[in-house]
Amino acid sequence: MVERQRADARRNYERILAVAEEEVAARGADASLEQIARVAGVGSATVRRHFPTRRALLEAVSQHRIEALCARARELDARKGDDGDDDSGKGDGRKGDGREALLEWLGDVVAYCVTARGLAAALSYDEGHDPVGGNSCAAALIEAGEPLLRGAAREGAVTPKVTVEDLITLAVGLALATEHHPDPTARADALLGLAVAGISPERD
Structure with a gap:
């Protein structure tokens, strides 16, 4: 029984x-x-x-998308490593590999949040919890994104004190701000470009 x-x-x-x-x-x-x-x-x-709760349902619905973004982070980190990067930051990889990998992943996160309905809400602020850190979806993305952020930081390619939580909050904000735009994907991508200029300005 x-x-x-x-x-x-x-x-x-x-x-x-x-x-x-x-x-x-x-x-x-x-x-x-x-x-x-x-x-x-x-x-x-x-x-x-x-x-x-509605949050619990949105997290469950978004789980496979979160898993895909986590797998993408691991893929980009491994690809960066294959190009010669190492934990010392003195590998033979191409200059900017860490920055490129981090920004490519961030672009993927923004694109998913814009196109996968409910995902931005699953990652957003929740009353009574800290920003993004209070749910399993965000926690999984934070863990997956940390190696990419560390790689970019070793290059000096991100401004001090930037965290993966900041990047996820940015992605969520862009998705929510553009959800009613006639072309939300293009608008979010353009705004992401503006934000990246402040987070990780290109070096000469």
Whole structure:
């Protein structure tokens, strides 16, 4: 009986998550929990048992996108290393590899936040928590992005005191600020260019 209950609960979870992904894709962070329950064929209490808050649901819906961005960070860091960079910062890699890798990843994060509805909200401020550090999605991105930031810092390519949390907050802000623009991707990309000039000005 216990195993059957667990199996039923797992099926409910998977069904709710599948419906939630569709609803968030259609309506963004404002997707209705009640509508998700109706489409999934379960009660609202069941939805809230699995996802007690809207943030919890958005984090679950965004999980595979977060995993993709984390994998991208690892790929860029490994590629930089293949070019000859090392922990001493004295490798034979091309000048600017660390900066290029960090900014390429940041561009990916911004692009995902702009195009993947609900992701920016999953990474944004939450009442009662510190900025970006109070949820699992942000924590995973912070951990993944740290090696890229360290690589750029070893080159002297980022201004002092910049953190991965700052970069994620920037990505979220750009996505939320441009979500109603006629061309949000292009606008966010242009604004990112302005921000990068302050975060990591190009050197002669």
